Amino acid sequence: MSHFTKDDKLAKLIHANHFLLPVVNRFGIRLGFNDKTVGTVCNEKEINVNFFLTIVNTYSNKDYFPESELLSFSPMLIVDYLRKTHQYYFEYLFPEVERRLNRVMDGCKDSCEDLQLIKGFYGKYKEELSKHIDEEEETVFPYVKAIVYAYEKSLKLDNKFLSYSMKSFEQEHTNVDQKIYDLKNIVIKYLKPGYNDNDCNAFLFAIFQFEKDLLDHARIEDKILVAKVKELEKIVKHG
Ligand SMILES: [Fe+2]
Numbered sequence: 001m002s003h004f005t006k007d008d009k010l011a012k013l014i015h016a017n018h019f020l021l022p023v024v025n026r027f028g029i030r031l032g033f034n035d036k037t038v039g040t041v042c043n044e045k046e047i048n049v050n051f052f053l054t055i056v057n058t059y060s061n062k063d064y065f066p067e068s069e070l071l072s073f074s075p076m077l078i079v080d081y082l083r084k085t086h087q088y089y090f091e092y093l094f095p096e097v098e099r100r101l102n103r104v105m106d107g108c109k110d111s112c113e114d115l116q117l118i119k120g121f122y123g124k125y126k127e128e129l130s131k132h133i134d135e136e137e138e139t140v141f142p143y144v145k146a147i148v149y150a151y152e153k154s155l156k157l158d159n160k161f162l163s164y165s166m167k168s169f170e171q172e173h174t175n176v177d178q179k180i181y182d183l184k185n186i187v188i189k190y191l192k193p194g195y196n197d198n199d200c201n202a203f204l205f206a207i208f209q210f211e212k213d214l215l216d217h218a219r220i221e222d223k224i225l226v227a228k229v230k231e232l233e234k235i236v237k238h239g
């Protein structure tokens with residue numbers, strides 16, 4: 001599959017993959033691109049174009065891995081981007097899924113015990129994902145910041161970070177990815193009649209979107225952030 005370049009028109013990216021809309025928003029880019037290319041928009045907004053291309057291409061193509069010259073940006077740009085994505089989950093995606101689930105529950109005609117179970121499962125999932133995100137914000141990102149700082153200033157890594165490594169972070173995603181699939185699957189396979197079709201579909205669409213965003217997000221963490229920080233780790237920890 002081909003990938004986007006700085007000469008592509010930004011409108012073309014969105015036509016090719018409309019899920020990129022919230023992604024470009026995180027860069028401060030909003031609709032009304034006219035015929036501007038990625039390169040022009042990044043220039044105007046003072047966005048690192050290599051970083052922008054790495055993110056949109058990783059999002060759009062699960063087999064994409066950027067050429068090394070594209071990876072010259074600071075890992076702190078990735079951290080900043082990932083933080084914005086976490087914020088998007090808490091401020092928009094979670095509330096949106098809940099709003100749609102509540103609508104299905106409000107319209108349910110029977111005893112709706114299955115919907116109560118789904119709500120319970122969703123609640124546990126939200127707790128787990130929130131814990132995962134907190135761990136990234138409170139442990140992983142400060143560790144990345146310390147590694148980058150030590151690397152840039154040619155200093156030793158702060159002692160409190162010595163026992164941690166990017167390796168431990170790599171194994172974390174499978175669980176949260178699997179659970180959102182299970183949530184969808186319960187609704188698809190076991191929901192009993194009594195609900196409104198359109199409301200339930202809208203609820204499922206929101207979970208599908210959330211799942212897709214999460215998988216793409218995790219891929220950026222695993223492939224791009226881990227790869228970049230591991231390189232710096234080698235230099236900072238082993239000289
Ligand atoms: Fe994350």
Ligand SMILES: [Fe+2]
Binds near residue numbers: 218
């Ligand atoms: Fe994550």
